[in-house]
Amino acid sequence: MPAPPAARHTPATALAGGTQGARALRPLIDTTLRALARGATARGGPLPAGGPDAVAARIRAAVTPALPEHGTGPDEALHTLVQALAEGAADPADPHCAAHLHSPPLAVATAADLAAGALNPSLDSWDQAPSATTLETLVTHALARLAYPHRPTPDALVTTGGTESNQLALLLARETAHRADDEEAHPARRPAPLRIICGANAHHSIHRSAWLLGLPAPHVLPTPTGTLDPHDLHTALTGTPQPPPTLVVATAGTTDTGQIDPLPHIADLCDTHGARLHIDAAYGGPLLFSDTLKTHLTGLERAHTITLDLHKLGWQPIAAGLLAVPDTTALHPLAHQADYLNAPDDTEAGLPDLLHRSLRTTRRPDILKIAVTLRALGRRGIADLVERVCATAHHLADLIDAHPAFELHSRPTISTVLFRPDGADHHTTARTRRHLLHNGHAVLGRATTPQGLWLKATLLNPHTRPDDLQHLLKLVEGHTTR
Amino acid sequence: MPAPPAARHTPATALAGGTQGARALRPLIDTTLRALARGATARGGPLPAGGPDAVAARIRAAVTPALPEHGTGPDEALHTLVQALAEGAADPADPHCAAHLHSPPLAVATAADLAAGALNPSLDSWDQAPSATTLETLVTHALARLAYPHRPTPDALVTTGGTESNQLALLLARETAHRADDEEAHPARRPAPLRIICGANAHHSIHRSAWLLGLPAPHVLPTPTGTLDPHDLHTALTGTPQPPPTLVVATAGTTDTGQIDPLPHIADLCDTHGARLHIDAAYGGPLLFSDTLKTHLTGLERAHTITLDLHKLGWQPIAAGLLAVPDTTALHPLAHQADYLNAPDDTEAGLPDLLHRSLRTTRRPDILKIAVTLRALGRRGIADLVERVCATAHHLADLIDAHPAFELHSRPTISTVLFRPDGADHHTTARTRRHLLHNGHAVLGRATTPQGLWLKATLLNPHTRPDDLQHLLKLVEGHTTR
Numbered sequence: 017m018p019a020p021p022a023a024r025h026t027p028a029t030a031l032a033g034g035t036q037g038a039r040a041l042r043p044l045i046d047t048t049l050r051a052l053a054r055g056a057t058a059r060g061g062p063l064p065a066g067g068p069d070a071v072a073a074r075i076r077a078a079v080t081p082a083l084p085e086h087g088t089g090p091d092e093a094l095h096t097l098v099q100a101l102a103e104g105a106a107d108p109a110d111p112h113c114a115a116h117l118h119s120p121p122l123a124v125a126t127a128a129d130l131a132a133g134a135l136n137p138s139l140d141s142w143d144q145a146p147s148a149t150t151l152e153t154l155v156t157h158a159l160a161r162l163a164y165p166h167r168p169t170p171d172a173l174v175t176t177g178g179t180e181s182n183q184l185a186l187l188l189a190r191e192t193a194h195r196a197d198d199e200e201a202h203p204a205r206r207p208a209p210l211r212i213i214c215g216a217n218a219h220h221s222i223h224r225s226a227w228l229l230g231l232p233a234p235h236v237l238p239t240p241t242g243t244l245d246p247h248d249l250h251t252a253l254t255g256t257p258q259p260p261p262t263l264v265v266a267t268a269g270t271t272d273t274g275q276i277d278p279l280p281h282i283a284d285l286c287d288t289h290g291a292r293l294h295i296d297a298a299y300g301g302p303l304l305f306s307d308t309l310k311t312h313l314t315g316l317e318r319a320h321t322i323t324l325d326l327h328k329l330g331w332q333p334i335a336a337g338l339l340a341v342p343d344t345t346a347l348h349p350l351a352h353q354a355d356y357l358n359a360p361d362d363t364e365a366g367l368p369d370l371l372h373r374s375l376r377t378t379r380r381p382d383i384l385k386i387a388v389t390l391r392a393l394g395r396r397g398i399a400d401l402v403e404r405v406c407a408t409a410h411h412l413a414d415l416i417d418a419h420p421a422f423e424l425h426s427r428p429t430i431s432t433v434l435f436r437p438d439g440a441d442h443h444t445t446a447r448t449r450r451h452l453l454h455n456g457h458a459v460l461g462r463a464t465t466p467q468g469l470w471l472k473a474t475l476l477n478p479h480t481r482p483d484d485l486q487h488l489l490k491l492v493e494g495h496t497t498r
Numbered sequence: 499m500p501a502p503p504a505a506r507h508t509p510a511t512a513l514a515g516g517t518q519g520a521r522a523l524r525p526l527i528d529t530t531l532r533a534l535a536r537g538a539t540a541r542g543g544p545l546p547a548g549g550p551d552a553v554a555a556r557i558r559a560a561v562t563p564a565l566p567e568h569g570t571g572p573d574e575a576l577h578t579l580v581q582a583l584a585e586g587a588a589d590p591a592d593p594h595c596a597a598h599l600h601s602p603p604l605a606v607a608t609a610a611d612l613a614a615g616a617l618n619p620s621l622d623s624w625d626q627a628p629s630a631t632t633l634e635t636l637v638t639h640a641l642a643r644l645a646y647p648h649r650p651t652p653d654a655l656v657t658t659g660g661t662e663s664n665q666l667a668l669l670l671a672r673e674t675a676h677r678a679d680d681e682e683a684h685p686a687r688r689p690a691p692l693r694i695i696c697g698a699n700a701h702h703s704i705h706r707s708a709w710l711l712g713l714p715a716p717h718v719l720p721t722p723t724g725t726l727d728p729h730d731l732h733t734a735l736t737g738t739p740q741p742p743p744t745l746v747v748a749t750a751g752t753t754d755t756g757q758i759d760p761l762p763h764i765a766d767l768c769d770t771h772g773a774r775l776h777i778d779a780a781y782g783g784p785l786l787f788s789d790t791l792k793t794h795l796t797g798l799e800r801a802h803t804i805t806l807d808l809h810k811l812g813w814q815p816i817a818a819g820l821l822a823v824p825d826t827t828a829l830h831p832l833a834h835q836a837d838y839l840n841a842p843d844d845t846e847a848g849l850p851d852l853l854h855r856s857l858r859t860t861r862r863p864d865i866l867k868i869a870v871t872l873r874a875l876g877r878r879g880i881a882d883l884v885e886r887v888c889a890t891a892h893h894l895a896d897l898i899d900a901h902p903a904f905e906l907h908s909r910p911t912i913s914t915v916l917f918r919p920d921g922a923d924h925h926t927t928a929r930t931r932r933h934l935l936h937n938g939h940a941v942l943g944r945a946t947t948p949q950g951l952w953l954k955a956t957l958l959n960p961h962t963r964p965d966d967l968q969h970l971l972k973l974v975e976g977h978t979t980r
Contacts, residue, residue, distance in 0.1 A: 020889030023960035028874050029883065031961065032608035032815070033591030038535040044609035045527055052613055053520040064628055068850055075632035082640035082869065087876035090606035097633070097870050098613040101863075104629025105617045109515030116838075117860075118626045119618065124572035126514035126615040127526035131534055131580040133608040133815035135587045136601065143941050144600045146546055147586025150557035151579070158564035176658060179859040187710065220836040221859055228669065228857060230712025271838055327860060333514070333615035334862040354702040355946060356598075356753055356954070361928050362944075367935075368550055375710060377661040377703055378599075378809060380816035381583075387564065388579050392510050394569035401511065407502030446843050453849075459625050462844075464837060472838070478505035479513065 027090050032134035041134065047094045055102020062110035064103060065456030071104045106459050111484035112491065114473045115461035117271065117299055117325075121333040128388035129333050132381050139379040141357040142368045148381040149368055155387045156338070162304045163297075163324065163340040164317050171344040172324070173373055174382055175337035178298030179221040181323035184339045184350075184375070185294040186212065186225045186263065188321060191349035192292065193261035211235065213252050214265035215244040215277065219296055222265050234265070240466050242273045242426075246281040253289040262291040268313055269299030272463035272472070273425070274432030276300055279315030286318075295319040298337075300430055302329035306399040309406065312429070320346065326386055329402055329431070329476065336382055347372065401478040405431045409475045412485045421493050425470050434463055434470035437496040442469045444498045451495040458491050509572050514616035523616065529576045537584020544592035546585060547938030553586045588941050593966035594973065596955045597943035599753065599781055599807075603815040610870035611815050614863050621861040623839040624850045630863040631850055637869045638820070644786045645779075645806065645822040646799050653826040654806070655855055656864055657819035660780030661703035663805035666821045666832075666857070667776040668694065668707045668745065670803060673831035674774065675743035693717065695734050696747035697726040697759065701778055704747050716747070722948050724755045724908075728763040735771040744773040750795055751782030754945035754954070755907070756914030758782055761797030768800075775800065780807035780819070782912055788881040791888065794911070802828065808868055811884055811913070811958065817864055829854065883960040887913045891957045894967045903975050907952050916945055916952035919978040924951045926980045933977040940973050 023029045030040035064071050078100035087093070106113055109120040137145035139152060152174060160170035175181045193210040212234035214222050226234055237248045244266055253262065264286050266277040279295065286293040295316055301324035303309040304316075316322060319342075326336040341347060350372045353360075357377075358369040371377070390398070409431040416424040416435045425434035436445045445462070449471055452458040461472035471492065505511045512522035546553050560582035569575070588595055591602040619627035621634060634656060642652035657663045675692040694716035696704050708716055719730045726748055735744065746768050748759040761777065768775040777798055783806035785791040786798075798804060801824075808818035823829060832854045835842075839859075840851040853859070872880070891913040898906045898917045907916030918927045927944070931953055934940040943954035953974065 019893050019964035020886060022890075022963045023883060023886050025961065028604075028606060028879060029960060030605045031591040031602045031813075031959075032605045033538070033587075033589045033602050035535065035538045037538070037591060037605065038531040040605040041531060041609055044605055045531075045612060048609045048613050049520040049523060049527075052616055053517065056515070056517045056519070063625070068624060068628070068631075068848055071628045072632040075629050076636060079633060079636050079869065079873075082637045083644070083872045084876045085878060087874050087879040090609075090870075090874040093870045093874035094606065094610060097866065097873060098610065101613060101619070101629045101633060101866060102617060104632075105515075105619055106626055106628055107515045108618060109513040109519060115625055116620070116623065118620055120513045120515050121615060121618050122510075123512045123514045123519065123522040123526055123616075124510060124576065126612065127523060127530045127572075128576060128580065129615045130527060130608065130612050131530050131583060133603060133611045134534055134605075135584060136590060136603050136809075136815050137583075137587055138598070138600055138816060141598065142550060143545070143597055143935055143943075144588055146550070146553045146588055147557050147583050149550075150554040150586070151561060151583060154558065154561050155564045162565070176858050177860040179857070183857075219859075220834070224834060224857065228711065325860075327618075331513075333618050334620060334860055352702070352706060356943060359928070359944065361925075362932070365928075365932055366550055367932070375661070375665075375706065376658050377701075378659040378807075378816055384579065384583060387561065388572075388575045390565045391561075391579060392569050392572040392575035394566045396567060397510060397569040401505060404502060404505050408504075411501050443843075446841070446847075450844070450847055450849075453625055461625075461838060462841065477513075478511060479507065481504045482501035 028087060033136065037134055044090055044094060047091050048098050051095050051098035052102050055099040056107065058103045059105065061456045062113035062459050063106040063453065063456050067454040075100055075104055108477065111477055111480040112458040112488055114475055115459045117328040117474055119327055119331050119476045122331040122389060124392050125332050125385040125389045128385040132384045137381050139370050139381060140377045141370065145381065149370055151387055152381060152383040155383050155390065159338060160340045163322050164342045166317065167342045169344050170340060170342055171347060172338045172340040175339055176335040177327065177337040178219065178296065178323050178325045181298065181337050181339040182219065182221045182296055183225040183228060185321040185323060186229055186231065188346065188349055189263040189292050189294065190229055190231060209260040211260045211262045212265060213237065213249065213262060215239040215267065217242055217270045217272065218265050218267055219271055242270065242275040242465065244277040244282060246278055246285060249282060249285050253285060253291060263294060264291050265294045265296060268295055268297035268301065268316060269430050273434060274299060274428060274430040276312055276429055279313065283315045283318035293319045294321045296323045298323045298325035299328050301325065302402050305395055306402050309402060331401065332385055332389065336386055404478045405475050408480050409433050411482060412473060412475065415485055415489060419489060422489065425465065431475040433473045436470050444496065445469045445471060448492065448496045451497055452491060457495065458488060510569060515618065519616055526572055526576060529573050530580050533577050533580035534584050537581040538589065540585045541587065543938045544595035544941050545588040545935065545938050549936040557582055557586055590959065593959055593962040594940040594970055596957055597941045599810040599956055601809055601813050601958045604813040604871060606874050607814050607867040607871045610867040614866045619863050621852050621863060622859045623852065627863065631852055633869055634863060634865040637865050637872065641820060642822045645804050646824045648799065649824045651826050652822060652824050653829060654820045654822040657821055658817040659809065659819040660701065660778065660805050660807045663780065663819050663821040664701065664703045664778055665707040665710060667803040667805060668711055668713065670828065670831055671745040671774050671776065672711055672713060691742040693742045693744045694747060695719065695731065695744060697721040697749065699724055699752045699754065700747050700749055701753055724752065724757040724947065726759040726764060728760055728767060731764060731767050735767060735773060745776060746773050747776045747778060750777055750779035750798060751912050755916060756781060756910060756912040758794055758911055765797045765800035774802045776803045777801040778805045780805045781810050783807065784811035784884050787877055788884050791884060813883065814867055814871065818868055886960045887957050890962050891915050893964060894955060894957065897967055897971060901971060904971065907947065913957040915955045918952050926978065927951045927953060930974065930978050933979055934973060939977065940970060
């Protein structure tokens with residue numbers, strides 16, 4: 017067979033890596049940045065106007081056919097699709113896009129993430145990621161020490177977000193329960209006897225993870241005040257004469273209100289009753305960066321596992337999740353061997369083994385953008401951003417409190433503010449939110465409490481100014497439709 | 499409380515989104531590209547020399563402290579960490595980095611992915627990703643039609659890779675088995691009676707997924723020839739008088755040899771015995787782009803679920819996994835509701851609901867880079883790259899076959915070539931691979947067959963030339979240590 021010709025080095029087939037990669041990337045990135053700027057200008061607000069059907073029609077016109085027979089070239093493709101995506105985005109960098117735990121990423125983190133894409137290291141074996149292996153080890157240890165400052169060897173896994181962190185926390189609890197049940201011989205052969213207790217304020221991923229893992233549905237304690245009541249937890253923990261292995265899930269920064277469960281009291285109860293404790297601090301965890309705000313998280317370090325998430329209060333592009341544990345040995349249930357990745361003789365010869373640090377196999381080094389952000393801003397630089405958004409939330413609460421047309425649900429704990437048009441019922445509140453979305457004026461979330469439905473502003477943009485907040489309230493007032 | 503000051507717009511705290519994001523990104527990306535180029539030049543080969551300890555020491559020196567008290571600024575942080583990562587990378591864009599299904603990404607895909615990071619859409623609700631919602635829908639349908647050309651409404655989920663796709667395939671099988679078992683009332687309350695049958699050639703993630711999902715360990719059929727033997731499968735399917743619901747897992751492109759199981763024969767047996775069929779085509783799937791090569795995948799469209807992965811033969815930065823199904827309704831077991839994301843009255847008012855398209859909640863639009871690549875290259879442009887790497891693998895096999903110092907395992911099916919120094923035993927082969935790694939000269943993989951241990955070259959670089967292959971063989975010859 018004759019030698020095949022290598023692919024021609026056209027802009028369409030150029031690679032991002034190697035010594036020529038940066039040169040190939042430069043003009044394509046220039047096109048991308050111009051398309052991003054044009055798209056943002058064309059959008060002219062936090063999200064596109066017209067609602068789902070209008071947005072879908074515009075994207076469909078730009079994208080079809082999604083798989084053409086012949087290519088249009090990289091410049092046309094980037095120009096068309098990036099501009100369409102930007103024009104139709106709900107952009108968290110706009111101060112009026114404040115619905116969800118949906119962070120506007122820092123430019124420095126976004127630029128760093130480009131390098132992860134260009135080099136494409138995969139953390140499932142050393143020979144796909146020599147430097148990324150060490151980088152992940154060092155940075156996860158530093159972050160784990162934030163969560164567990166008094167432990168000698170805390171550790172943290174990198175995940176796709178709070179949901180995967182919660183999944184892994186439940187999995188570790190399931191496997192530990194198996195061992196406690198003296199089933200070492202058949203650890204994966206039948207469902208764990210694990211009982212999960214959480215509040216109604218826990219994230220939906222706790223329930224979905226239990227389902228995924230083949231575990232019984234969590235026992236849910238009502239949380240009318242927004243946080244777990246230790247008295248109810250005590251009752252639940254003492255109600256069974258021979259209680260099964262139990263995992264208690266507490267939350268530090270609930271999705272609906274940003275409230276923090278009474279962690280020290282819950283940790284005491286878990287100690288007393290020999291229950292395992294997981295704390296979902298996907299939202300609240302980064303208060304740890306701040307000397308003044310970290311006191312809200314007292315008790316956190318008593319958890320067996322902690323969910324953290326730097327694509328929320330950490331200004332990272334998605335994904336930047338973490339699961340912290342007090343000691344590396346807690347990760348043993350994830351040990352895994354595959355001959356092509358970590359053969360015993362390679363391990364013996366000194367090749368590090370990373371396969372146990374995720375349930376994924378191929379895995380992008382999301383740690384790079386985190387590492388660059390930590391170094392660029394330092395602990396104090398990140399603390400400053402965290403403190404700013406919390407202060408901004410308090411200011412919004414002040415404005416709402418002083419405004420005759422609005423009702424404030426409560427003072428914010430972190431940076432979430434619930435409010436609604438004064439006297440609005442469920443339908444008025446829900447419709448007001450949808451009108452704001454439909455007209456492209458503001459992206460606010462929603463949350464239900466015992467007092468009914470509320471508009472939710474989750475403030476994550478450190479550049480939001482007081483006049484942005486005043487304007488936001490004017491927009492809500494103008495869109496209130498009773 | 500006085501109004502809080504907004505964060506100053508310094509380069510460190512600038513955001514990637516909004517109308518000013520592109521302007522903030524430009525100088526930071528310039529720093530990133532220069533650091534990538536410098537790192538690649540300093541490395542001067544496919545991976546850094548010195549082995550794990552030396553690489554770790556260099557990274558540790560550059561990174562420590564991982565979380566400084568005060569920041570060094572974005573320029574210093576990007577410069578230092580990106581250069582260190584590049585200098586210590588195993589770069590798949592180097593023709594001598596050919597161990598794993600570890601693809602050198604296209605510059606156009608990498609540039610597109612930057613836009614996903616800057617805008618940070620999250621696909622768990624429409625109001626975090628209006629345009630990305632439509633984009634994902636259109637592009638996944640187009641890719642699903644490649645796999646299921648004769649179905650009216652095929653669909654595909656976007657995943658983090660083949661491992662998550664396999665997990666989801668087993669989960670869908672588990673839930674379908676539950677329903678077959680008439681347990682609608684308690685679908686998640688006890689383990690499924692699902693039996694999984696796969697070959698010894700199946701990916702390790704099949705076993706790990708069964709463990710994760712609380713399912714019995716798969717029944718493994720030996721595959722001494724590298725592929726599932728239909729006779730063995732027939733025996734396994736007929737061995738039980740009242741067989742439980744069964745999932746057969748076949749592979750189109752095994753990790754070790756790139757072989758393809760006899761799909762039509764396996765599909766026939768599944769039909770006959772009422773078994774469900776999953777085909778893991780993470781590696782081989784993109785043969786579908788090629789008119790000449792897609793015949794290898796005859797029978798693929800008879801699977802209930804198909805794993806595809808465009809960060810292998812698709813030149814995407816990680817992650818770019820897919821799970822294709824013949825009809826959208828097959829995804830119903832993943833339906834999920836969370837009031838803050840898809841409240842019933844919002845759904846009724848026309849807000850699309852995407853939460854059921856992943857087990858993740860927050861989710862980056864990995865579809866953007868895929869969409870841009872499909873449009874830029876077209877089906878034929880991608881087919882050309884697929885055909886080139888397959889031809890390159892055949893040429894390497896020719897060179898090995900003609901070389902007196904080497905033994906060829908077999909002709910390649912896709913782009914994987916197994917070979918070894920003539921007469922080398924396990925230790926010689928394993929040591930030769932590690933010497934190449936330690937000296938920074940080449941990254942080759944390893945695979946074990948009934949004939950012992952082999953070096954594995956997985957050819958995924960479309961720019962690899964015949965003289966690169968000749969040089970690779972010279973390097974292996976020079977490093978053979980008996």
